[in-house]
Amino acid sequence: MRQVTVVEHLLLRQKERPLASGRFTRLLNELILSAKIIGREVSRAGLLDVLGGTGEVNVQGEMVQKLDDFANRVIIRRMERAGVLCAMVSEENADVIEIPRQFPTGDYILIFDPLDGSANIDANVSIGTIFGIYRRSSFNDESVSISEILQKGSNQVAAGYIIYGSSTMLVYTAGSGVHGFTLDPSVGEFLLSHPDIKIPEQGKIYSVNEGYASYWDTATQKIVETFRNSHASHGRSYSLRYIGSLVSDFHRNLIYGGIFMYPADARDPKKTTGKLRLMCEAAPMAFIVEQAGGMAIDGIRRILDIEPTELHQRVPLFIGSKADVETVQKMYSDFA
Ligand code: P6P
Numbered sequence: 001m002r003q004v005t006v007v008e009h010l011l012l013r014q015k016e017r018p019l020a021s022g023r024f025t026r027l028l029n030e031l032i033l034s035a036k037i038i039g040r041e042v043s044r045a046g047l048l049d050v051l052g053g054t055g056e057v058n059v060q061g062e063m064v065q066k067l068d069d070f071a072n073r074v075i076i077r078r079m080e081r082a083g084v085l086c087a088m089v090s091e092e093n094a095d096v097i098e099i100p101r102q103f104p105t106g107d108y109i110l111i112f113d114p115l116d117g118s119a120n121i122d123a124n125v126s127i128g129t130i131f132g133i134y135r136r137s138s139f140n141d142e143s144v145s146i147s148e149i150l151q152k153g154s155n156q157v158a159a160g161y162i163i164y165g166s167s168t169m170l171v172y173t174a175g176s177g178v179h180g181f182t183l184d185p186s187v188g189e190f191l192l193s194h195p196d197i198k199i200p201e202q203g204k205i206y207s208v209n210e211g212y213a214s215y216w217d218t219a220t221q222k223i224v225e226t227f228r229n230s231h232a233s234h235g236r237s238y239s240l241r242y243i244g245s246l247v248s249d250f251h252r253n254l255i256y257g258g259i260f261m262y263p264a265d266a267r268d269p270k271k272t273t274g275k276l277r278l279m280c281e282a283a284p285m286a287f288i289v290e291q292a293g294g295m296a297i298d299g300i301r302r303i304l305d306i307e308p309t310e311l312h313q314r315v316p317l318f319i320g321s322k323a324d325v326e327t328v329q330k331m332y333s334d335f336a
Helices: 006-015 023-043 066-080 118-123 210-215 219-228 228-234 248-255 278-291 322-335
Strands: 055-057 061-066 083-091 106-116 127-135 158-164 168-173 180-182 189-194 205-207 259-262 295-297 317-320
Touching: 006 023, 006 083, 006 180, 006 189, 023 066, 023 106, 023 127, 023 158, 023 189, 061 118, 066 083, 066 106, 066 118, 083 278, 106 118, 106 205, 106 278, 118 127, 118 228, 127 278, 158 248, 158 278, 168 189, 168 248, 168 278, 205 219, 205 248, 210 219, 219 259, 219 322, 248 259, 248 278, 259 322, 278 295, 278 317, 295 322
Parallel strands: 083 106, 205 259
Antiparallel strands: 055 061, 106 127, 127 158, 158 168, 168 180, 180 189, 259 317, 295 317
């Protein structure tokens, strides 16, 4: 079968939209090139002086890894020149990243986590880049206001991730299904390997950091116990799989089925709504999983319906196979 490159796939999509300007295609092309550059460094991390931390702490209060910093700079420098963006938001930067005046702009807004799971870099665990793409409400020359950026996830025009694992894969949706492309290093192209991905209706895997169980509220403890003891309650056993890298845990569940949970916990009074970020982690993954037939909630609310009030606000996340997420939603509702 002739291999379809991601560029051909994007051009096919563009042909189906006669009014398309080609800016979206250009945006994704630049993002894909950034991913190839990041992937190259990630694959050589052990050989270069890019392992370990920079000694700095980011806006999230997390140690900045050298590869984090590298990935962030690669994306910002390449995307600010692409002529398609009016603003960017990075998980690594406290404020909105404006496009320097010397570069042309467009009406897309890119929100991204340059290297999620980076705490695992030194252990050679798979990590990833996560992105969500929005459009500003009205195209004008004014600089983008924060209200134009704080959009709910259902406004995304596209979302995706690149996972740097045993192979480098790009998984993305632009609202017409979820498609996976595997990088063929011998030609440097992402080739269509997983067309129209659908997540199984119900899985046999639950992913959660059970080490925090004593910090969860009663409802959360009961919910996780249901999956742990599912053989007794549902007559089918679930396996606990937890990598500690969202992109890896999500991707495995997308392919095999299952649920990933990062509940709110009482460990840090400043992070009572969980650790994961709504705009640069939960919302892009929620768009992808819904397009693949799955579901994503904060326990009660659909993630894509949540109106952000801050750039880096955190949210509890329950995401994956529809039947499993519905179990969680029903149990939280019954406890409410
Ligand atoms: P914990 C990585 O730092 C990350 O943001 C996600 O990739 C991952 O799912 C989560 O944190 C792991 O957090 O608290 O279980 O180590």
